[in-house]
Structures are given as structure tokens and as C-alpha cells.
Amino acid sequence: MNDLVNQLWLVPALPLLAAGVLALTPRHRRGLAAGLAIGTLALSLVLSVAAWVSTLGATGPDGFRAVRNFPWLTWGDHTLHLGWVLDPLSAVMLVMVSFVGLVIFVYSTGYMAGDENFTRFFGFLSLFAGAMLAVVMANSLVLLFAAWELVGLASYLLIGFWFQKPAAAAAARKAFLTTRVGDLGLFAAMLWLYDATGTLVFFDGGRGCLEAPAVAALAGQTVMGGLTLSAALSLLVLLGAAGKSGQVPLHVWLPDAMEGPTPVSALIHAATMVAAGVFLVARLFPLFAAQPEGASGVPPALQAVAWLGAVTAVFAALIAVAQTDLKRILAYSTVSQLGYMFLGLGVGGVAVGMFHLLTHAFFKALLFLGAGAVIHGCHGEQDIRRLGGLGRLMPVTFATYAVGMMALAGVPLLFSGFWSKEAILHAAHTWPASPGPFYLGLFGALLTAFYMTRQVVFVFFGPYRGEKGAPTQPGKVPHESPPLLTVPLILLAAGAILLGFFGTPAWPGLQAYLEPARVGLTGPDLARLVSAEALKLMALSTAVVLAGLALGWWCYGRRPLTDPTAPDALELAQPGLFRLLRERLRVDELYEATVVRWHTGWAALGDRLDRWVWGGLVLLIQGLTVGLAWLGRALDEFGVNDGFDTACERLRRGGTRLAATATGRLPGYLRGAMAGAAALGLLLLWGGCR
Amino acid sequence: MLPWTLYLSLLGALAVLAWPRRWAGEARWVALAFALAGGVCGVAGGQAYRPGAELLTLVRVPWIPALGVEYFLAVDGLNLPLVWLTGLAAVAGILFSWNVTEHPRAFFALYLALIGGVYGVFLSFDLFLLFFFYEVAIIPKYFLIARWGSTRREYGAMKLALYSFAGSALVFLGLLALYVNAAADPGAAPLDLAALARQPRDPTFQRWVFPLFFVGFGVLAGLWPLHTWAPTGHVAAPTAASMLLAGVVMKLGAYGALRAGVALFPAGVTAWQDVFLGLAVAGILLGGLVALVQKDFKFVIGYSSVSHMGFVLLGLVTLNPLGLGGAVLQMVSHGLIAGLLFAVVGRMVYDRAHTRELDELAGLRLARRLPFAAGTFVLAGMASMGLPGFSGFVAELSVLVGAWEARPAAAVITGAGIVVGAAYIGRALQKAFATEPPAETTATEEPEKLEPITLPERLGALLLLAATVGLGLFPGVVMDYILPGARSVLAPLRAGGI
Numbered sequence A: 001m002n003d004l005v006n007q008l009w010l011v012p013a014l015p016l017l018a019a020g021v022l023a024l025t026p027r028h029r030r031g032l033a034a035g036l037a038i039g040t041l042a043l044s045l046v047l048s049v050a051a052w053v054s055t056l057g058a059t060g061p062d063g064f065r066a067v068r069n070f071p072w073l074t075w076g077d078h079t080l081h082l083g084w085v086l087d088p089l090s091a092v093m094l095v096m097v098s099f100v101g102l103v104i105f106v107y108s109t110g111y112m113a114g115d116e117n118f119t120r121f122f123g124f125l126s127l128f129a130g131a132m133l134a135v136v137m138a139n140s141l142v143l144l145f146a147a148w149e150l151v152g153l154a155s156y157l158l159i160g161f162w163f164q165k166p167a168a169a170a171a172a173r174k175a176f177l178t179t180r181v182g183d184l185g186l187f188a189a190m191l192w193l194y195d196a197t198g199t200l201v202f203f204d205g206g207r208g209c210l211e212a213p214a215v216a217a218l219a220g221q222t223v224m225g226g227l228t229l230s231a232a233l234s235l236l237v238l239l240g241a242a243g244k245s246g247q248v249p250l251h252v253w254l255p256d257a258m259e260g261p262t263p264v265s266a267l268i269h270a271a272t273m274v275a276a277g278v279f280l281v282a283r284l285f286p287l288f289a290a291q292p293e294g295a296s297g298v299p300p301a302l303q304a305v306a307w308l309g310a311v312t313a314v315f316a317a318l319i320a321v322a323q324t325d326l327k328r329i330l331a332y333s334t335v336s337q338l339g340y341m342f343l344g345l346g347v348g349g350v351a352v353g354m355f356h357l358l359t360h361a362f363f364k365a366l367l368f369l370g371a372g373a374v375i376h377g378c379h380g381e382q383d384i385r386r387l388g389g390l391g392r393l394m395p396v397t398f399a400t401y402a403v404g405m406m407a408l409a410g411v412p413l414l415f416s417g418f419w420s421k422e423a424i425l426h427a428a429h430t431w432p433a434s435p436g437p438f439y440l441g442l443f444g445a446l447l448t449a450f451y452m453t454r455q456v457v458f459v460f461f462g463p464y465r466g467e468k469g470a471p472t473q474p475g476k477v478p479h480e481s482p483p484l485l486t487v488p489l490i491l492l493a494a495g496a497i498l499l500g501f502f503g504t505p506a507w508p509g510l511q512a513y514l515e516p517a518r519v520g521l522t523g524p525d526l527a528r529l530v531s532a533e534a535l536k537l538m539a540l541s542t543a544v545v546l547a548g549l550a551l552g553w554w555c556y557g558r559r560p561l562t563d564p565t566a567p568d569a570l571e572l573a574q575p576g577l578f579r580l581l582r583e584r585l586r587v588d589e590l591y592e593a594t595v596v597r598w599h600t601g602w603a604a605l606g607d608r609l610d611r612w613v614w615g616g617l618v619l620l621i622q623g624l625t626v627g628l629a630w631l632g633r634a635l636d637e638f639g640v641n642d643g644f645d646t647a648c649e650r651l652r653r654g655g656t657r658l659a660a661t662a663t664g665r666l667p668g669y670l671r672g673a674m675a676g677a678a679a680l681g682l683l684l685l686w687g688g689c690r
Numbered sequence B: 001m002l003p004w005t006l007y008l009s010l011l012g013a014l015a016v017l018a019w020p021r022r023w024a025g026e027a028r029w030v031a032l033a034f035a036l037a038g039g040v041c042g043v044a045g046g047q048a049y050r051p052g053a054e055l056l057t058l059v060r061v062p063w064i065p066a067l068g069v070e071y072f073l074a075v076d077g078l079n080l081p082l083v084w085l086t087g088l089a090a091v092a093g094i095l096f097s098w099n100v101t102e103h104p105r106a107f108f109a110l111y112l113a114l115i116g117g118v119y120g121v122f123l124s125f126d127l128f129l130l131f132f133f134y135e136v137a138i139i140p141k142y143f144l145i146a147r148w149g150s151t152r153r154e155y156g157a158m159k160l161a162l163y164s165f166a167g168s169a170l171v172f173l174g175l176l177a178l179y180v181n182a183a184a185d186p187g188a189a190p191l192d193l194a195a196l197a198r199q200p201r202d203p204t205f206q207r208w209v210f211p212l213f214f215v216g217f218g219v220l221a222g223l224w225p226l227h228t229w230a231p232t233g234h235v236a237a238p239t240a241a242s243m244l245l246a247g248v249v250m251k252l253g254a255y256g257a258l259r260a261g262v263a264l265f266p267a268g269v270t271a272w273q274d275v276f277l278g279l280a281v282a283g284i285l286l287g288g289l290v291a292l293v294q295k296d297f298k299f300v301i302g303y304s305s306v307s308h309m310g311f312v313l314l315g316l317v318t319l320n321p322l323g324l325g326g327a328v329l330q331m332v333s334h335g336l337i338a339g340l341l342f343a344v345v346g347r348m349v350y351d352r353a354h355t356r357e358l359d360e361l362a363g364l365r366l367a368r369r370l371p372f373a374a375g376t377f378v379l380a381g382m383a384s385m386g387l388p389g390f391s392g393f394v395a396e397l398s399v400l401v402g403a404w405e406a407r408p409a410a411a412v413i414t415g416a417g418i419v420v421g422a423a424y425i426g427r428a429l430q431k432a433f434a435t436e437p438p439a440e441t442t443a444t445e446e447p448e449k450l451e452p453i454t455l456p457e458r459l460g461a462l463l464l465l466a467a468t469v470g471l472g473l474f475p476g477v478v479m480d481y482i483l484p485g486a487r488s489v490l491a492p493l494r495a496g497g498i
Helices: A002-006 A010-023 A030-055 A088-111 A118-137 A141-159 A166-197 A212-220 A229-244 A253-259 A262-271 A274-283 A285-289 A300-321 A326-348 A350-377 A395-409 A416-429 A436-460 A483-502 A509-514 A532-557 A569-573 A575-582 A584-661 A666-689 B003-018 B021-046 B080-095 B104-123 B127-148 B153-183 B193-198 B203-221 B229-236 B239-262 B266-292 B297-316 B321-353 B371-384 B391-406 B408-432 B439-444 B455-473 B476-494
Strands: A066-075 A078-086 A222-224 B056-064 B069-075
Touching: A002 A030, A002 A066, A002 A078, A010 A030, A010 A118, A030 A078, A030 A088, A030 A118, A066 B476, A078 A088, A078 A118, A078 A141, A088 A118, A088 A262, A088 A274, A088 A350, A088 A483, A088 A509, A118 A141, A118 A262, A118 A274, A141 A166, A141 A229, A141 A253, A141 A262, A141 A274, A166 A212, A166 A229, A166 A253, A166 B391, A166 B408, A212 A229, A212 A285, A222 A229, A229 A274, A229 A285, A229 A300, A253 A262, A253 A326, A262 A274, A262 A326, A262 A350, A274 A285, A274 A326, A274 A350, A285 A300, A300 A326, A300 A436, A300 A575, A300 A584, A326 A350, A326 A416, A326 A436, A350 A395, A350 A416, A350 A483, A350 A509, A395 A416, A395 A436, A395 A483, A395 A532, A416 A436, A416 A483, A416 A532, A436 A532, A532 A569, A569 A575, A575 A584, A584 B266, B003 B021, B003 B080, B003 B104, B021 B080, B021 B104, B069 B104, B069 B127, B080 B104, B080 B239, B080 B321, B080 B455, B080 B476, B104 B127, B104 B239, B127 B153, B127 B193, B127 B239, B153 B203, B153 B229, B153 B239, B193 B476, B203 B239, B203 B266, B203 B297, B229 B239, B229 B297, B239 B266, B239 B297, B239 B321, B266 B297, B266 B391, B266 B408, B266 B476, B297 B321, B297 B391, B297 B408, B321 B371, B321 B391, B321 B455, B321 B476, B371 B391, B371 B408, B371 B455, B391 B408, B391 B455, B455 B476
Parallel strands: none
Antiparallel strands: A066 A078, B056 B069
16 A cells, blocks of 8 residues: 555656647647546546545545655755645545546537647646646645646636636736735745744654644644734635635635636536645644644634634625626626635644535536537627527436536535534534634525525526527537536536435544544444434524525526516615626726836836836946046146146247247347357456456 | 855856857857756766755965965855856856857856856855955956846946945955954964954954855845845846856845854844844835836836845844745855746847736736746746745745744744745736727737747756756755854854854
8 A cells, every 4th residue: 555655746746747748739630639638637546546545445644644754955954855645635636526527628628629728638637636746736835836837827818718818817917916925824824834833744644744743843832913824824825725725815816807708617626726725724733723722712723713614605796686697696606605614724624624625616617618518509609698498409408407507506405515514513513613614604505495486597597598589500509518528517517416324423434534632433424414413403504505596596597587678686686785786896897006117116116126226326426427527637638628728838939939039030149149249348347347 | 165166157258259240140059068067067066065064165375465365165065066056047147148140259258257157156264255246256256247138227237236336345355354353363364354254352342243244245245225226236137147146146245244244243143133033024124115116027027026035034043943945045045046037028028028017917918928938937936936846935934934933023023024025926927918999909919929938948847847846855965064064164153152
């Protein structure tokens, strides 16, 4: 079995290798591209399943755990290690990511068949899947961070895949930047953790930073305001997780990311990217749950996780109510469901949060691929007001979409979403810190049922509103998708139903697998299912969900919409509130007015500083130097030079005068000689007389 | 063998000058041969040095005996990686100058002379010799920009030359002070850097002289706020010259600040640490922010160089091995990445589109017409913003871990600079490559054919990319050399002596 762990690196390496090969593959080798991407991911899936099977039935406080670490960089007195880990958490994520990814890959061969950059698309998809698989199995925060950034890069490339659309290019940039703001937290946490513990390896036979001795040491230190070091680190990590998983207030990128091709949206929203944030918290859960010795109550970091999740769940669900874009509604529902996952992690621990992550991966991938089939069948139309009546025209899509919708809404008993949401609400109900998250969770469930009903009614019921009048033109009629698109839908729908049975209160197999220390599994026991407390809570949430469905039907289903421009039923009742929700609570505008403007202001300040202050200083120095030069020149010219010139001039003039006497005529000279002789004679005479 | 890097470059300069005029167009092959030979000498000669070993003396003969100046070349763990970087950058620069047709012989002769000066600075272990080569490197730089440059080239060249000479004046002052100070101690070699680093010096003296060296050399490393020569100089320079300018010449300044500043005056660094930490962080943040609002593509990259060199200066003053080692690694890493970015902007884009205005480039659909350039820029941009897997990540991570140890606040503020880095690269990428003009204009005019990316450009880009990815995945290849070097530089400080 150890041998399998040693070969586990192949799981992410194979898709990454495919990405590398596809980067160099000529554009027209489409068959090769799809084959390579799907083949390598299928191999990864096989390996992942084998790894998962090997972790089953292990005993111990944490279940099965095998690690493989190796030195990467010798740093001062420490050596930085990288490595990977196989434990229940990574195993179950590996299987989920590779399976859902594979289904989406297959679907993409049909969906992207007409795109000229088919080859490039599969290269990016492989990169995305490989990076996510690396995140999942990383046993070192450095490796996790590296893969995490690679996920960000791949999402940037894929969201901006149709970069010729300005909205797509802008959305790609926004996604990258917003998640990078969050990454800053993770990065700081990484530096701090390294400084505090001297290692970034998670599990290392007792020396890892997530193992009891290190965690106890971190929980024992207080940094500021009574916050323990472990809590401070957790909050920084949470910032990173919130950025990647689109939690309020860093959720703004996720709905815009819809500009990418639909399979990309499915991949981002289900298997990769957003799941990474939730997974990160689950992976670092020991840090979040750490308490100083003797302390009781809920650790502050977990409280933050729970509240963040609960608020996001309701916040995004509210916005989803008023959206009209098919994919945007799903995007806000993702934000909302991610909130539930955080809530689950905060109130119930790893197993509860991860259960919802897994079920959500299936039904959200299903919903997105279904939405893709709708868009594909309706020639690119995404506005739910211009769709309608598709239940008759696209029966397979309708049936599978309905399964996904009911799973998301949490329709009782049959659908996985019900059980996972139930587990979260159950944990929230018994949470000692505050009842608030429980009520927020219930309210969110009501909203979820409501907006999903609204969407399904708009898309699949009533008359088709795409074209003026009857759809007469052949080829313009919405059509059912080919099997390449519908078979993945059916597979995912099966998963969306069956997965729930691994986590019912009667047989909490998943919980026991993920957290054997907390949940002792004894075998299926119906008594737990029908215990009074569980039943009461199930009845309550069932009532809430049914109320949401009924409300949705009452608002939109009674009188089917016929005119796409007619105002929304809610708009008639509450115009102001509805507009605010449709404008997404103006979070983007708020950022535009604050962060973006400050940023631009600082940049302009820097630019002016360079241009005028430092440039001005240089100009001033230049001016002074030139002035000094002029002064020197003036001194030279008028002082030194002039003196010299004057002296020369005088000399010259004296010479000229003297030269005037030298006329060359003999009489003149004789006259001079005579005069001289006379003068000499006179002088001698005068001297002789003396 | 290592001194031959220097001799081959200078010989190459002469050989190119002596090359017959009739085959002037083929002078580039001669230059490439000499640059390659120099690079190979660097790598092969470096094998003689084991990581962590003592200083390896290459040549040591008296030069001006009356003053005690020696011709003293040596390597240790800190300058060897920089020698390798110079070899790589030199070869890549020639590949990206393959299309120089205007006086090619003079161009390549000056180019090789510059490379020779750079090798000289990195290998010198006599402070006067280092200073001499430092000046030698600036002169060809001036002519390359003034003669073969573009936008405001005379201005840019003059600004660069004046700034560097102003810095040199400070350095010279420091050099004199050090000389006089050392001469007071009989028996000591006055300007032997290795010996100087081991001597104790009066802390007050250190406090006064350290800033002379650090600021004087720092000018050429883009020390904020004395950085304004850098963007203008980069923009004015021809592609190969801007690659070298950002890639290796700025490193001369940083290297000088390390060798003659940090290594000789540990007490001076301690005294000035907060000031220079602040300036380095200001450079990182403001350089990045200014890059965010530039209209000229090359100015974006020029300011990004200021921002990234801030990491080098930050690492230099952290006074711990990790920060110092990270600074040297960042020198190498930025040399590769900046070279690549300038190659894309100057050679691949500007030589074809004849504009660098981002707003004009936005209408040219370059991602479709020059997919190789776009792909290279995406990768180089990712490397520049410090994405893991590229050399920049390891380097900036090391610097920040070091900075965290010294002053956590500096590391936190710098973190914001990383987001800014993502922002300006993303903006430039979107504007220059990923924007489509409005539909009506594309319908009416079919854009003229752009010359496809040539083989030398592809080779040059792949060379630099391979190096930055290789360093990103296996940083130990050079970090094993750098860290022992950094530790020995800091040894006197650690030992408690000053």
C-alpha cells in the first residue's frame, strides 16, 4: 500500500503533463487534444479510486494517513520540505475532483466542438484539473500555495478564454485580482507560520505544523487583543479561503466569471477553484480548532468561519432572487452554498462541511452543464425571460436539471442536497456559541428554494419566448442536445441522488470515514434517523423548503410569463428592494468608489511624485548646475578673460604707437639721433657744470 | 577559466570591430559566438567552485603597487550565480538584436564591451578594480542608448549617465574614506574586499560611510527616490540594451551595495536599517502603482523593474541570511524575467507594431496576430507577479521571510505590492493583447500582415523561460551557492563583532 502513496504524485502530474504537451500541439490536432486530456484524467481517476480504496477500513484516531516528504530547498538552518499526503480528506477529494472533472471534460468535447481553439481549451482544462489535484494532496503549505496559485492562473486563462469579449477579459482579470487579495492573507499566514514553527509540512510523524505538538505551541501564544497565534493564523488563512471560495466581501469575481465557456463555469463552481477555499479550511482545521489549554467554548477562528458562512449564504441568496441571467443565478447560488459549507465547517467540523462540498460538486456541475445544454440548444440565449417552455423541447435536460434543482433546494429524502444541508443545520442548531447562524441558514434555505423555483419556471415552463411569435424557422427551434452532452448530465444526476445516502444520520459513513475520532460508526441504525430531535429538525427544514417552493410557484408559476419585457412579480410588490437586489446590492459600485479609486489615487500620486517632485528636484539640480556654469562662464568671460584681454589690448596699442616711430626713413632717424645727441650733450654739460 | 568570461567579451568586442565591413551583417554571428563562449566559460569554470567553499582566487597580481591596488579576481557563492546570469542574458540579448542593421559592428562591439564590464564588476575583489569596471560598463551603455535607442534617446542616455556618475561620485568619496581609514592600519591590504570584510571598523565611521556606498551604488539599482533614470533609460534603450540594463546593469548597483556596503559596514546597516527598509518598500509599492497608470507599454515594464529591484534592496538590509540570499536570488530571477518582458515589448511588439501606446495596441488584435508573443508575455507576466513555479516566487518568498524576521510590518506592507504587481501585469496584458477593436472597424479593414516571430526570438524567449522555470522548480541549484555566501557575509555581525 505504501507503494501506492509513493506513486500518488502521478495523479496531478498526468493532467499537468497533458497540459504541457497540449501547449505545444498544433491547433488542428483536435482529436489528440481531447483524447490526451480525457485519457490522462481517466488514469488519474483510476489511481485516485485505488488510493481511496486503500484508505478504507483503516483504524486509528485520524484514520489512514500516509505521507511522502522530500527536501526542496535548504534554507538557512532549516530545510523546506514538499510532499503529499494520502488521508481520507485528500482521498475523497481526489476521487471527486477527477470524477467530476472527467465528466466535464467529456461534455466539453461536445460543447466546444465548434471552437477554433479547441486544443488550447483542453490544455487549460488539464492544467486546471492537475493544479486542483495538487492542491488536494499537498502535504506542505508551500506546495499547496503553489498549486493554489496555479489554479488561479488556470482560472484566469479559462475565464478569459474568449478574450475577444471585453467582458470576459475584464472578468478574468477581476477574478485573478480579487483572489490575489485573499491570497495575501494566505501568504502572510505562510510566512508567519514558518517563522513560528520552522516548518510548513502538515504531517511529518509528529513534527508537522498541523500535528498536536506544534498546534499546542501555537495555541499557547497570545499575539494581540487576547487572540492566540493559532487563531490569528487561522483568520489570515480564512482570508485566503474566502477569496478563492467567493465569500463576502470577496465574492464579486465569482458571478462575473460566468463569462467563460460553460464547462469552465461548471469546473470552477463544482470541482475546482471554489472548492479549494473550503478544502483549505478543512485541511488546516486543527489550526482553526486549536484552543489554549484550559479554555472552553468555541474557538474564535471557528466562530469567524461560521458567521462568515452564514452571512454569505443569505447575502448571495438574496441577490440571486432578482437576477435574470441563467448562469448568474447559478453563480450566486454557488456563493450561497459555499457559505453553507463554511457554516458547516464552523459549526460541525470537517465532515459536515466536506459532505456538503461533495454533494454540491455533483449537483452544481449538473446544473451548470444543464444550463450549458439550454444555452447550446437555444443558440446562446442566457436571459431566463427570453427562454421558457423548454420542458417539452428538451426533456432529458429538463429531467436532469430538475434533479439538480431539487438537490440544491434541499427537497427532502431523495436528494443529496437535503442530507448535507440537514447535517449543517443540525450542527448549527446544537452550536453552543449562538443561535444566529442556524436561523440565517434556515432563511437561506427558504430563499434557495424560492429562486430555484423561479428559475426553473422561467426556463422550462410557459411558452417559449425566444423569438417573436411562433418558432417557425427551422434551426431556430430549441433542440435537445446530442448524447455527448446528455450522458454526462445523467451520470451527474445519479450522483446527485445517490451521494446523499453516504451521510444520512442513519448511516453517517462519510462522517465516520473523515473523522473517525468524532463519529464512531457501528453500522446502519435507523433509530438515529427517527430520533425525536433529528425528526423535529427535518420536519422544520422540510417545511421551510416546501414554503420556498410554494412561494416561488405562487409568484411565477400560476400565470406563466408571456412577455419577456414584463416586470418581475417581485418588482411589482417591492420595486425599490428588487432594484437593489438586481443591482447586486451595489457591492461592485462600492468597490469602484473606494478601493479602485484609492488605488488610482495612489498610483496617480506616485506618478506625479516621479514626474514633478523627483523629476522637479532633478530639474532644480540641473538648473542650479547650469546656473553655476553660467556664473563661472561670466566670471571667466568678464573677470578673467576681460582682464587678460585688456592687458593684451594695451600691450598691442603700446606696440602700435612704438611701431609708428619705426618709419624706415633715414631723415627721421637722423633727426632722432641728432635730438638724442643734443640731449646727451645737454645732460653732460649740465652734469659738468655741477 | 572564469576570468575568460571577461577576456572573451572584450576580445569579442575587438573582433567585431575588426570584422570586415563587407560582411557587417554577419557580425552578429561573431558576437553570438563570443557571448556563448563567455557563457560556457562561466558555467564550466564555476565547476571548480564547490558550494559553501571559501573564496576561490582566480587571478591576483599587483596593478598599481604604489597605492596597493591589485588586479584581483575571485568567486564565491554570491557572485558566481550572477556570472551565470550575465552569460545567459548576453546570449539572449544578442538573439533579440538579430535584426539590428544599423552599424551592426559598432553595436555588437559596444554590446560586448558592456558585457565585459559587467563580468569585470562581478568578478573583482579589489574595490578599486570593481569601481573601474563599474565605470567601464556605463560608457558603452550611454552610446548604445544614444545611438540605437528610440523615444527621447539622447535625454534618456544622458539622464542615465549623469545619475550613474552622480552615484559614482558618492562611491568614490566612500572609497577614499575607506582607503584612508584602512591605510591607517599598517599591513592591511587597503582595498582588498575579502580582507576588508574581515576587519573590524569603528562603528561611527561605519555609520558615516555606509550610506555613501549604499546610496551611491543604490542609484543604479533603482533605489527610490533616485530611480527616475530607470524608466526613461529603459524606454529609450534599444531592446537588447534595455534587456541588459534591467537584466544585469541594475544588478551591478545592487551587487556593489552588497559587496562594498552591507559586507563591509554591518554596523552601518544596523544604524540605517529602518531608513533603507522604508525606501525599499516605498520603491516596491510606488513603483508598482506608477506602473499601473502608464500609457506606454515599455514604461509599465520599466517601473516594474523599479518595483522588483525594491525586493533586492529590501533583502540586502534585512541582515539575515535568508533575506540577503533572497536578494541575490531575486537579482538572478529578475534578470531573467525583466529580460523576457523587455524582449516581448521591445522586439516582438514594438518592432512590428511600431507603437507602444497601450491604447493603440488595444486595437491591433495582437493576441491573434502574434500568439507566440502573447503566450510569452503571459508566462513572463506570471513569473513577474511571483507565481509559484517561477524563480520570482522563491526569491521574493525568501526576501519576505527574511524581512518578516527583521521587521514584520515591512513584510506585510510589501505583500500589498504583490497584489499591485498582479494588477499592472493584468492591465497591460489585457490592453496590449486581449482587446478586440469594435466590430465595425474589423469588418472594414483587414490588418496588414505582421512579420512572424523569428527563430532567434523564439530561441531567446525559450532560453530565458526555461531558466526562470528551472530556477522556480529547483531553486537549490543556485540557492546552495548563495546561502553559504550570504552567511559568511553576515558572519562578523552574527559573531557579535562589528
